[in-house]
Amino acid sequence: MCGRNSVRREKNRHPDFGTQGPQPFQLLSPSGVRTRGGEWDVEVTAEELRSLYREMVIARRVDAEATPLQRQGELALWPSLLGQEAAQVGSAHALASDDMAFPSYRDHAVAMSRGLDPVAMLRMFRGVTHGGWDPRENNLHLYNLVIGSQTLHATGYAMGVQMDGQNSAVIAYFGDGATSQGDVSEAFNFAAVYNAPVVFFCQNNQWAISEPTEKQTRVPLYQRARGFGLPGIRVDGNDVLACLAVTKAALERARRGEGPTLVEAFTYRMGAHTTSDDPSRYRDEREERDWAAKDPIARLKAYLSAEGAADDAFYNEVEAESDALGWRVREAVRSMPDPDDMALFDHIYADGHALVNEERAQFAAYQASFADADSAEVK
Template sequence: MTVEGTAARKPRRSSKRTSAASATKPRAGAQGAPGTEPQLVQLLTPEGERVTHPDYAIDLGPEELRGLYRDMVLTRRFDAEATALQRQGELGLWASLLGQEAAQIGSGRALRDDDYVFPTYREHGVAWCRGVDPTNLLGMFRGVNHGGWDPNSNNFHLYTIVIGSQTLHATGYAMGVAKDGADSAVIAYFGDGASSQGDVAEAFTFSAVYNAPVVFFCQNNQWAISEPTEKQTRVPLYQRAQGYGFPGVRVDGNDVLACLAVTRWALERARRGEGPTLVEAFTYRMGAHTTSDDPTRYRMDDERAAWEAKDPILRLRALLEKEGHADAAFFEELESESEILGKRVREAVRAMPDPDDLAMFDHTYADGHALVDEERAQFAAYQASFADSEGN
């Protein structure tokens, strides 16, 4: 399913209201001064009501809405299965996206095939949109490979563990795209915690100066492990963009329609040669930072409960049911599909072969390196010493 184009535009219903929380699209010098009320673009309320916006209008047909819902449900099911597998000892670690499905699916479905994605380690929904097999995401977390997929097959780079560094990779790639004269765009994902990294600041600087066709997509999930957003910045994150000379916009990160519309606008802007954009998806990390984290030690239950009422999947389901775009059979079929996906993921992880002990030396350098060759030989001799001991 792709949500590249919009459906035939239909007359707006008079019953639809304009969201008071919405804001106009940011223009040069119009992003708001520090200390002003943060702007928020929203097209679907937590209650599942459609709202309009003068600059980010989007009109999707029933099939496209069902497709977005299916994407979010299956992504959440995959994520839940991966979390369970880690708890069972099948994975060494897992970074859950629970609660961030709308930000990832909305932005992921805004991409064209020739656009290029630079993710962190939590963009499982974006990977789904790019056609990366979910089971390929798990090899690194099981410790059997360094990634598990060819980045150029889906224009989806390998997961990046080093916080914020992928923004520089994306900026350099985007500068190359511009020099090649291509009309594709690049998107870099990072979190609110990563926004404090020097790499992100450098990426903002270079992308602005060189007018790089890149979208910086910050998923502000309120917590950088145990550090709240208010300890990362004195102003809303999207307002940082104006200091670098490009637009910033805050979107309801639990609203898949708004995330799709805003990201599509930012990507089209990049393709037209108008430079970078910062999109802050205002969302919430419902689970732990990773499976090694215990969020109950630093945040209150009532905070999570408040965000559960804004669940991205439930609000789109409410819209589908309210407008008659999906029936009980659709939801039942999707539930069965999600269980099949969960079973496939379980079986695939447990069937992953252990890597060759010497494989970690194979791709350190493209053309080989004398020091790596020496280390490989030393490690091989070390491994062989155990075999000799057993033989004796």
């Protein structure tokens, strides 16, 4: 990488999986100083660093566009990813093309890193589709709004991959609040017992809506792994390089047949839980300012500049690209056609079902009753 010796490097003792203390594993400090991580270290080229930066900026721009779209009535709801770009982009870059990702409802940067057009994911939040994309096209499962259940889906899928003899891995994304759901504990147990090739990637953004992490657990979340017989690691979730390195190591471990890993990405939700939430009612400004100083994008930008891996021309190009995408997303959302009312009965059963047919007929009659009422008023 260009200018490697121009930036001070600090020693960073790395522990083995499952033995780390509460201090998150870090490769890039908040001021942009690169540290070394022993066998967990990851070498990335200047081009790869620029790609990581570009994807984080673009994800933030799409997020920033979606929030006002919801305020203007164009979207029903929007869960912001602001502050979590490094955790998502870094971990997604560790995935191979044939690995399968199971996201939650906030993992927009993961979706875009997997090649999904952001317009596709906004269709669901506008209410014009129940899904938005084919999971097989990008090996990206549909968003999950039932808290924590995607961990079970991922575990089952990983067990199937294992039984099929495929050399691929699975990753499940979820938040700290999801760990309070029984589904997550069940997924940990099944994955550990069956040695499933799955990585559980928990983005601990400190708040489950208005409940802080200390109201959910008495130990660091990654330490829960020990009780289920799988290794756990806490990583700096605002450090894109550390998230890439740790997730890559965990996925490789899964592919070698060594079973699941729990990764706790220690990060912060800088925005509201969703557009229906007001974080000022339960968070103080000092906490938000402290975490803003650890901004994942500013951190990588400082490192890129210090290394001579990017200049103002590059940053301006990324900003222009992200602005153009923001305008395209806005226009696409506003011009989405309303779905056919009867389409909600399609694709439930591959070969049809008598009960669905009956419900379809009842709904059609219900819809027709409005047309009959309108006709009667005209007469």
